[in-house]
Amino acid sequence: MPKTxxxxxxxxxxxxxxxxxxxRSFQDSNNDGQGDIQGIISRLDYIKNLGxxxxxxxxxxxxxxxxxxxDVSDYYDIMEDFGTMADFDxxxxxxxxxxxxxxxxxxxxxxSAAHPWFVESxxxxxxxxxxxxIWAPPDNGKEPNNWLSYFGGPAWELxxxxxxxxxxxxxxxxxDVNWDNKNLRQDFYKMMNWWMDKGIDGFRVDAINxxxxxxxxxSAPEKDKYNLxxxxxxxxxxxxxxxxxxxxxxxxxxxxxxxxxxxxxPETTLQYAAPESNEFDMVFHFDILKIDFGTKGRFxxxxxxxxxxxxxxxxxxxxxxxxxxxxxxxxxHDFARMVSRFGNDKEYHDQSAKLLATMLLTHYGTPYIFxxxxxxxxxxxxxxxxxxxxxxxxxxxxxxxxxxxxEAEFIKKVNTQGRDHARTPMQWDSTANGGFSxxxxxxxxxxxxxxxxxxxxxKQPNSILHFYRQLIxxxxxxxxxxxxxxxxxxxxxxxxxxxxxxxxxTSIVVxxxxxxxxxxxxxxxxxxxxxxxxxxxxxINTKQLEPWEARVYRLP
Ligand code: GLC
Numbered sequence: 161m162p163k164t165x166x167x168x169x170x171x172x173x174x175x176x177x178x179x180x181x182x183x184r185s186f187q188d189s190n191n192d193g194q195g196d197i198q199g200i201i202s203r204l205d206y207i208k209n210l211g212x213x214x215x216x217x218x219x220x221x222x223x224x225x226x227x228x229x230x231d232v233s234d235y236y237d238i239m240e241d242f243g244t245m246a247d248f249d250x251x252x253x254x255x256x257x258x259x260x261x262x263x264x265x266x267x268x269x270x271x272s273a274a275h276p277w278f279v280e281s282x283x284x285x286x287x288x289x290x291x292x293x294i295w296a297p298p299d300n301g302k303e304p305n306n307w308l309s310y311f312g313g314p315a316w317e318l319x320x321x322x323x324x325x326x327x328x329x330x331x332x333x334x335x336d337v338n339w340d341n342k343n344l345r346q347d348f349y350k351m352m353n354w355w356m357d358k359g360i361d362g363f364r365v366d367a368i369n370x371x372x373x374x375x376x377x378x379s380a381p382e383k384d385k386y387n388l389x390x391x392x393x394x395x396x397x398x399x400x401x402x403x404x405x406x407x408x409x410x411x412x413x414x415x416x417x418x419x420x421x422x423x424x425x426p427e428t429t430l431q432y433a434a435p436e437s438n439e440f441d442m443v444f445h446f447d448i449l450k451i452d453f454g455t456k457g458r459f460x461x462x463x464x465x466x467x468x469x470x471x472x473x474x475x476x477x478x479x480x481x482x483x484x485x486x487x488x489x490x491x492x493h494d495f496a497r498m499v500s501r502f503g504n505d506k507e508y509h510d511q512s513a514k515l516l517a518t519m520l521l522t523h524y525g526t527p528y529i530f531x532x533x534x535x536x537x538x539x540x541x542x543x544x545x546x547x548x549x550x551x552x553x554x555x556x557x558x559x560x561x562x563x564x565x566x567e568a569e570f571i572k573k574v575n576t577q578g579r580d581h582a583r584t585p586m587q588w589d590s591t592a593n594g595g596f597s598x599x600x601x602x603x604x605x606x607x608x609x610x611x612x613x614x615x616x617x618x619k620q621p622n623s624i625l626h627f628y629r630q631l632i633x634x635x636x637x638x639x640x641x642x643x644x645x646x647x648x649x650x651x652x653x654x655x656x657x658x659x660x661x662x663x664x665x666t667s668i669v670v671x672x673x674x675x676x677x678x679x680x681x682x683x684x685x686x687x688x689x690x691x692x693x694x695x696x697x698x699x700i701n702t703k704q705l706e707p708w709e710a711r712v713y714r715l716p
Contacts, residue, residue: 165482166435168643173362173416173441174485175642176213176261177521177632178528182493183220183242184228185585186531188597195585195596197243197251204251206614208258210534211632215255216364218493219265220248224274224333227551228493228583230366231272231334235351252359261361263416268348269367273333277344281335282319282326292344293335294327296377305379310388310457312556327377329370329392331551339371339401349408356409362416363409365440369421369432372398386456389423389446399431402439411438418487418526419443422450426479434484442485442526447472449495452577459556459573466673469502470648470656477524477646477658486525490516491533496581498530500539504675504708509536511708513624514696515671518710521631522660522669524646532586534628535612539581540604542571549603550579589615627696634693634712640665654678655705666715667693672705679704689716 164170187199197220207215219229222237229239238245255262271278280289296304298318304325307315309332316325317332327336337344352363372395380391402419410417417440421432424445433440451469454460480486491498499505503512513536520527542548545557545567557570574580580603587609588595594609606612617625635641644660649668655678656671670685672678685702691714697706705711 167482167484169435170643171416171441172261172414173214174526175636176526177211177635178214178216178263178526179207179210179212180216180218180492180528180530182218182228182531182583184218184602185583185596187586187588188599188601191597191599192241193597193599193602194241196241197238197247201247201251201254204254204258204260208260209629210529211629211636212260212529214261214263214361216263216528217265219267219366221267224272226272226333227331230267231270231274231331232267233272233274233276235266236354249358256359263362263364263418264355264360265364265366266352266355267366268337269371270328270330270334270336273335277337278335282321285322285324291341292337294338294373294377295322295324296327297324305377306382306385307377307380307391308385308388309555311552312559327373329388330367331555336373337371338373340373340397345401345404349405352405352409356413356415360415362418365417365419367422368402368419369393369398369424369428370395371401372396388457393421393423394428399437399439402432403437406438406440416441422446426476429480430484442487444487444489445476447476448490449492452501458552458577459560459570461573461577466654466656469673470651473519473523473656474648474651474658478648481524481646486523487528488520488523488525489528489530490520491530491582492528493530493582494579496576496578497537497539498533499536500581501576502673505536505538508675508708509538510622510624511696511706511710512673514627515673515708515710517624517628517631518669518694518696518712519656519671521628521635522641522667522712523658524644524660527635529628530582532582532584534625535587535614535617536624537584537587537612538606538608539575540584540606542574542578542580545571545574547604548574548578548580550583553578553580587613589613622698627694630694638665638667638693638714640667649684650682653680655682657682657684668713668715670705670709670711670713672707672709675707677704677706685713690714691716 184195186195187203189198220242221232222234223229223232277289277292280287281293303314303316309315315329318325328334370392419440421443432443451464454462499513553574560570585596585601585605590610594605617623640660640662644662647659649657654674660667693712695711
């Protein structure tokens with residue numbers, strides 16, 4: 161018997177399906193219009209009934225909430241809007257008592273400007289915490305270099321108190337910390353161990369491949385200055401830091417850690433996440449999530465094709481199989497809704513949401529489902545910037561307007577690219593505000609909540625929600641979907657067809673991601689005795705695939 165490769169060794173987090181919760185928008189329990197921890201607790205049975213194993217909670221730490229809680233002012237406390245530490249403990253116990261696990265989102269590239277370290281750091285050049293952040297003197301009265309923020313404008317802010325600039329690759333009030341400082345690293349590890357001691361099961365580690373800054377903070381070549389993922393990622397000490405963090409924290413226990421690594425390639429992923437690297441267990445890459453980002457980023461939209469998307473999946477699946485684990489996702493809180501981006505949220509809403517679900521749950525790697533995608537929640541249609549809340553959209557608009565752009569032009573961009581689409585409140589039922597809150601929600605509920613909601617989907621046997629449940633159950637029943645080899649077939653057609661094989665067990669997934677039917681012959685489907693495990697059309701035409709049809713077969 162050949163020995164199983166380390167990357168394919170059985171581990172609980174490889175077999176898990178993860179459900180991502182954006183707490184502010186999930187369920188409000190006290191009618192202040194904000195989702196909260198008690199709200200999540202009240203919905204734990206719903207989550208359990210999906211068949212998922214792990215919950216990833218977006219940040220719930222104390223925070224001024226200028227970037228959805230990714231601006232932490234106290235890592236040891238809970239944001240007031242969300243509840244208390246006692247609520248958190250109850251949540252964790254409720255998750256564990258249902259046989260599920262919890263991973264925390266931990267933000268280590270930056271803190272909030274309200275964090276006591278930064279409050280100290282900015283006081284004077286010789287403050288004990290000065291070196292916890294990245295400070296630089298003006299260059300001829302201007303920013304120290306030409307680095308830009310992910311949210312628009314320069315990545316530097318002048319702090320009048322000491323006359324120096326601090327670095328913030330995200331928002332102005334999210335200063336980047338200095339990982340070269342050993343005390344800072346030790347403080348972070350201590351904090352992570354404190355959460356681990358509470359019994360959490362792992363971490364999603366935010367924006368982590370940008371923690372090692374390029375020595376001397378050199379300006380980027382003018383032509384590349386918008387390529388932020390390259391400018392900020394993979395600094396010289398990154399791998400040293402990641403290995404140290406693992407050894408000092410989650411590496412000591414049976415936990416798992418998934419890194420958020422913008423700009424990751426299959427090659428760099430092998431460094432971040434191969435078992436022998438001792439860094440992460442898996443990472444998120446962005447080749448699919450940023451498929452429509454142009455050279456200047458999110459709001460510089462480019463057209464994309466399914467041929468590209470298939471090729472991205474094929475590359476990652478084949479290059480990583482058996483070498484490292486994989487995090488499979490088609491959406492999260494930072495992107496527009498997956499059915500609106502990759503599917504057809506109008507004529508083929510139901511079929512395309514189910515096709516995408518099939519794609520998400522039949523590949524190699526741990527699947528991540530973002531809240532509401534199991535209902536096929538869709539993008540909003542915003543009319544004015546007044547309705548838009550996300551700091552990325554708001555800041556980017558400021559710079560767009562400075563360059564002479566109009567609101568009407570920018571709203572069009574927000575309507576396809578904005579982060580708010582993912583953050584509209586969860587649609588539970590057809591009562592006021594979709595059952596999310598009896599108060600005024602912090603963000604408008606999508607007006608389609610009367611049609612798209614959990615209560616309606618529960619009643620309808622063919623709903624997208626039930627389809628997700630069946631897919632999750634299918635994945636768990638057949639280990640070939642978890643550990644099986646992946647091979648793409650017929651890459652040239654309008655279809656996306658692939659095979660997963662484990663030992664003698666083989667499945668063939670046939671997807672028609674198109675508004676057109678497909679009538680040419682598919683040799684594999686001529687085989688007799690194919691066992692149809694799942695499909696999104698109730699009657700199967702053996703000679704044709706319908707628009708957005710998805711079928712999963714098992715070979716006899
Ligand atoms: C990550 C988060 C995003 C946040 C950013 C800065 O990309 O997913 O929501 O704005 O980091 O923390």
